[in-house]
Amino acid sequence: MKENSPKGVKEIARRANVAIATVDRVIHNRTGVSAKTREKVKKVIAELDYQPNLLASRLASGKIITLAVLIPSVTDETDFWDAPLRGIQRAEQEISQYGVKVESYFFSLKDPKSFTAQTTKILKAGVDGIVLSPSFISEAEIFVAKCKEREIPFVFIDSNLPDQPSLSYIGPPLFQSGYLAGRLCTYSLNEGSKVVLLNITKALDSYTYKQIEKGFRAYFSDQKHSLTILRVDIHQTDFKSVANQLQTLFAKNPTTAAVFVTNSRTSLVARYLDGAPFPKKPILVGYDLVKDNRSFLAKGTIDFLICHQPEDQGYRSVMALYQSLVFSTKINKEYYMPIDIVTKENQAYYRN
Numbered sequence: 001m002k003e004n005s006p007k008g009v010k011e012i013a014r015r016a017n018v019a020i021a022t023v024d025r026v027i028h029n030r031t032g033v034s035a036k037t038r039e040k041v042k043k044v045i046a047e048l049d050y051q052p053n054l055l056a057s058r059l060a061s062g063k064i065i066t067l068a069v070l071i072p073s074v075t076d077e078t079d080f081w082d083a084p085l086r087g088i089q090r091a092e093q094e095i096s097q098y099g100v101k102v103e104s105y106f107f108s109l110k111d112p113k114s115f116t117a118q119t120t121k122i123l124k125a126g127v128d129g130i131v132l133s134p135s136f137i138s139e140a141e142i143f144v145a146k147c148k149e150r151e152i153p154f155v156f157i158d159s160n161l162p163d164q165p166s167l168s169y170i171g172p173p174l175f176q177s178g179y180l181a182g183r184l185c186t187y188s189l190n191e192g193s194k195v196v197l198l199n200i201t202k203a204l205d206s207y208t209y210k211q212i213e214k215g216f217r218a219y220f221s222d223q224k225h226s227l228t229i230l231r232v233d234i235h236q237t238d239f240k241s242v243a244n245q246l247q248t249l250f251a252k253n254p255t256t257a258a259v260f261v262t263n264s265r266t267s268l269v270a271r272y273l274d275g276a277p278f279p280k281k282p283i284l285v286g287y288d289l290v291k292d293n294r295s296f297l298a299k300g301t302i303d304f305l306i307c308h309q310p311e312d313q314g315y316r317s318v319m320a321l322y323q324s325l326v327f328s329t330k331i332n333k334e335y336y337m338p339i340d341i342v343t344k345e346n347q348a349y350y351r352n
Contacts, residue, residue, distance in 0.1 A: 012045060016041045016043075016044045063099065064099050064100070066125070066126075067101070067128065067129045067318065067322065067325075068102075068103050068104075068105060069103070069105065069131045069132070069317075070107065070119065070130065071084060072106065072108070073107065077237055078264075080263075080288045083313075085314060086311050086314065087313060087318075088104065088314040088315070088318050089314075090311075091315045091319050095318075095322050102318060105122055109202065109203060112138075112139050115140070115143075116142075123147075123150070129154065131318055132154060132157065133156070133158050134156055134161050134164075134207070141161065141164065148165060155168045156171070157170055157171055157314065159208040160207055167320065168331045168332055168333055168334065169333070170320060170335045171308065171313055171337060172308035172336065173336040173337075174207075175214055175215035175218070177212060177339055178211065178262075182217070184285045184304045184306075185258035186225070188280075188282075189225065191227075192255065193255060194255055195230070195257060195260065196229075196231075196249065196256055197232070197260055199262050200234045200265040201235075201237070216229075227257075230249075232245070237268075239272075242268045243268075246272045250276070257282055257283065259284050260285045262287070263288075264287050264293065266286025266302055267295075267302070270284060273301055285306070286305055287306050289347060297343070297347055298347065300344055304341055305342040305343075305347075306342075307339075307340040307342050307350065307352070308338070309338060320335070
């Protein structure tokens, strides 16, 4: 029975022969009620299958629930995180009226120490739950171990650590995403073609990159393609460093037919390809419809971008944590986002 039904608090009070205020004290577990009366009221509540309004009860308690969000900072190189942040802020606007506060903490994807520094601040703040991107595996494992000790629930966003006791992982199905990238790379392949798997990042130990690579290689293995996959890791993310390594790569491998960039830095490769003398431009596949990728996708330098609705990732991560803490709702251990393929023809209609 809901609280606003005819047989609500008034009916409980009538059947138990007590004042409405007494029923209210029992529902909200307040003092001032004898043990005998409390049991009598509870018995009537059970008989009527009464379900109090949980939000009203929370607001009445005056307790503020504080959620922490730990994600990479938004920069020119990492503006992918602007979309999840918008989703986080949208969720915060919805739940702030119910006594829930969301505090955002940011770290640099170039510096694992910045991640650790922010985790220290979060633990000192004494938050009730955490949404985090475990971009640095060892640092994230240390942090979640401390969360477990303090019984602080946490949700992973965008990248997962499946052996950790998170409430949920909300993000892309990484293996399947890499598998799809393999398929997209085959549109111009011939026997003896070479495909480049390109990681432009400092965080190569990330679970994300490992799963994407597994999926990518699995596609070619399953299809029994006779080609060479060249894995190239570029640790410096500025254009000059990327361009120098790409020049060396293509000079040694002129038959490269496709390049798959495993993150949102696809525009760096597109910029290089635009200025390089290729008889036939290799297919270029990457991730995320961020600002720098949009223009190269429109020109046709980037052929395909794989996207996973990042704004919705941010929104769902906060809401999952909120629903678990406030309503004790059971949360799916894994919530996979859709895999979208964005091209020059449909990019104008992609909203997330």
